[in-house]
Amino acid sequence: MKKADIGVALYLLAAVIFLIVPINSTLLDVMLALNISIALIVLFNTLFVKEVLDMSFFPTLLLFTTIFRISLNVSSTRLILTTGAPGNVVETFGSFVGGGDMIVGAVVFIILIIIQFVVINKGSERVAEVSARFTLDAMPGKQMAIDADLNTGAITETQARERRNKIQEEASFFGSMDGATKYVKGDATAGLIITFVNLIGGTAMGMMRGGLDFSEAIQRYGLLTMGDGLCSQIPSLLISLSTGILVTKASKNADFSNILVKQLFGIPKALYLVGGSLIFLGAVTPLNVVLFAALGAAFIVAGRMVDKNIGIENIEEEVSQAETEAEEIRKPENVVSLLQVDPIELEFGYGIIPLADVNQGGDLLDRVVMIRRQIALELGTVVPIIRLRDNIQLNPNQYIIKIKGIQVTEGEILFDHYMAMNPGYVEEEITGIPTFEPSFHLPAIWITESQRERAESLGYTVVDPPSIIATHLTEVIRSHIAELLTRQDVQNLVNNLKESNPVLVDELVPKLLGLGEIQKVLQNLLSEGISIRDLLTIFETLADHAPATRDTDVLTEYARQSLKRAISSKYFPANETTSVITVDPKIEQEIMGSVKQTEQGAYLTLDPERTKAIMASVEEEVAKLENMGKPAIIMTSPIVRMYFKKLTEDYFKDLTVLSYNEVESNVELQSVGMVTI
Structure with missing residues (x-):
């Protein structure tokens, strides 16, 4: 275990032990001093932290400090009631902070409770509630803004992911803070009840077992009770103040103290007016003229110094800007960024900017x-x-x-x-x-x-x-x-599939097919509008047939046949008879007879005149379907499909060529023409 893990565990364990096991006054003094120290650390951390998410565990911290403080309350109460000597810290808070008088201590304690419960806790609770609500409501808009920046290239995928995580963390933080403020509120209420119980119980113990009369008992145990209440409520007040500071911080990434001082004392005119007003009040009213005149003069001098500093900062900013511009001019141009080619660009005139x-x-x-x-x-x-x-x-x-x-x-x-x-x-x-x-x-x-x-x-x-x-x-x-489908895109698809089907991917890549060959098959499918979303079926088919052939065109045909359900639903409406064009078997034989196989792949050696005649027939038959208002679909035998598609794609860009093996058995087709010569 790490040291931090042990420290946190001991802190919580001590709180539980103090609720059960009695401790002596010396250990209680140490724990009360530690409690005050932790409260001060939390206060100054919340004051100087630059971003609220830097204290994302603050709600949990509130719970830890609250239970620890309550356990000390229980321990001090036990000592007050049993021995009447709860230690130096409690006695000092009762005699020194309370002025040695139970009534003064009670008044100070009640004022602290009112400040914490009514002012700080109430405001912090409301701010946390509103912040949580606004943060959750703003999440969709922030997500859309991130997507927009990502699409325009303003940020990368990594930066977008970091921003999305930050938005989710903010929502979780403010949601937790909305509930965590209830800890502090409950702590203040518990402190008030514990103090009241201590006062009654201590007075009763002094009268019944200490032999004291009522006035002596309530004075002695009242001072100890007020001391106990004060040494608990002051750290509680610090924690409440820390909560208020954290949830009301407007700047999410800035030096809080510098901005606060600059915003308060950064306008010379305001300081001049305040100084003049104080001098005027000291001169024309019975107020202490020396005090008000000195304070007014101090504000006027401060305003003058701020005015002078603003002038110096403006000059330095102008000089710095000029130096930056000169440096940019002198700096050699970085042309590396100009070598980047974007896959897709949409450029528009200024009239489309809105x-x-x-x-x-x-x-x-x-x-x-x-x-x-x-x-x-x-x-x-x-x-x-x-x-x-x-x-x-x-x-x-x-x-x-x-x-x-x-x-x-x-x-x-x-x-x-x-x-x-x-x-x-x-x-x-x-x-x-x-x-x-x-x-x-x-x-x-x-x-x-x-x-x-x-x-x-x-x-x-x-x-x-x-x-x-x-x-x-x-x-x-x-x-x-x-x-647009690159090898890197294919690798990403392979990686995604490997998470759920590692055996298939390991069998296929790279043992049977290389990444480039798989890319070619997927490109062949996409070029004819066939979805590759069912990558599992495609890879299963490639794994079945790759041992026999590595011809990507042939493998594409096998993949198309395995995707016949998707192809049928794309081109053939359910419960309808689809009109198609068929190809004369003689032309199919002629096309197959002109196929020449080489190491670089297969190509057609069909006579140009024959090609022209075939295309004329295709054009005539396609026109028939178009006149009927129906899409042009040509059906061929499986072995001919890819060659017929290559033959026609230069003449008819949007012509759909399918094989009979790519059609589901329940699809009804009607031939309305035949490509023939």
């Missing part, structure tokens, strides 16, 4: 947080930090989206306007500024706030500017999520 500024009511940062959450749930991968930056080189209402430092798309919005889109069945037109929706390039109209309600009643889909930007950003991330 949408991203929380202080102006903007919620774009919150939407970015939700985008990352949405992609994680939908595709099972973590989106990198999205940097938001204003760019004065852009048009005021323009924004651009960059992937790895390269612009991939852009858009423009009209601030204080809404975008209305006709879903296809609205016949009545509304007036506005024609435009195109940036995500899917659909025709739309910019309308004003006054037109919004009417447009919605007509059936138009109406969205606000932040939603437009968020939707556009989401679609860009979806389309590029495969290339």
Whole structure:
């Protein structure tokens, strides 16, 4: 055990022993002196601590000191009643602090009780209660602010985690303080009751067993009782004062004493006015003119000194600022930070800043947080930090989206306007500024706030500017999520899976597949919009088939087939017959016959004219489905799927190609066309 553990254990053990075992007056003097010392240590620690969480165990400390103080009360009461000689400390408090008179001691004791119970305890209890309530109410807002700083790159993941822990610690601390103030309040009440009982019991003992008359007994035992009460209540008062200081500290990270003195005596005008007022009172009233004039002059001199120091500080600050600026100019430029490339960036003109500024009511940062959450749930991968930056080189209402430092798309919005889109069945037109929706390039109209309600009643889909930007950003991330998946991301996914399935991970990585090969399989799945959230199923499939082949394209097909339930629910609505396009078996054989296997992977050697003819047929059949208002889905045999997808992806970006092994048996399909030549 550590020395600190032994010390705390002995402190609590002593409190329990003193409640049971009688102690002599000498040991009681030592313990009372120790009690006063601990109270002073607590007081000065709370005064000079820079942050309240530096005394996060203060509620527990209150409980420890309270039980120790009560145990000493019991011990001193036992000595007063049995021997009438409770020791030097109690007798000194009764005779010296109480003035040697029981009535004076009683009055001083009652005043201490009133100060502690009515003034300090009452205020501390209320402040602790309000602080706990406000801290808990502010937690969601603080959490959102941390997420916003994290998304803008202002802080790192580690710093965000530290801030979240600090918020939770603050909530726990103030919640505990709300309850711990009841200890001090109860201690004051107990002290009053113990003193009253001691007075009655001591007087009775003096009269019945000491042979004293009533006046002698109450004088002698009353002094001892008041001394006992005072030497208990003074440390209790110090602890109460410490509690009040700790819960009322406004600055969470500052030198309390310096700030307090600076705020109280930091304005020269106030000191001049106070000094003049004191001199005036001494001159025109019967008050002691020497005292008030001297004190007034002292305040005026102090004000003059503060005024002079402020001037010196201003000059030093200007000089320091100038030196800092000069040093920045002379310092060689650090270009290392310029080499960093952000995975995703959203840059916008100054006209869009209000949408991203929380202080102006903007919620774009919150939407970015939700985008990352949405992609994680939908595709099972973590989106990198999205940097938001204003760019004065852009048009005021323009924004651009960059992937790895390269612009991939852009858009423009009209601030204080809404975008209305006709879903296809609205016949009545509304007036506005024609435009195109940036995500899917659909025709739309910019309308004003006054037109919004009417447009919605007509059936138009109406969205606000932040939603437009968020939707556009989401679609860009979806389309590029495969290339954003790094080896480090894959390693993080592997580590997470290893916590629950260590045997599987140890079997697969790196014995059967390397991290880069697993990354390639996951990228293949993400590139076609297949979620990798069910990583356990994917890894089980890879472990089953990796001993036979390390071709990542083939392994991807096996993984897709094991995820057929997810694929079916994504593309085929339940209890509905889905229209699809099939591929002529002759074309499938032709494609397979043109596949050439190399060490770098398989590729197609299909004749360009044949490829062109196949694509023409695909275009014709896809048009049929689009005219029917249905998504374009082509079904192939399992062995052909990945080659047919490679063949068509340069011509049809959003074409869905599935194999029959990727469809659940209960799904009903209807072929409405066939790709043939």
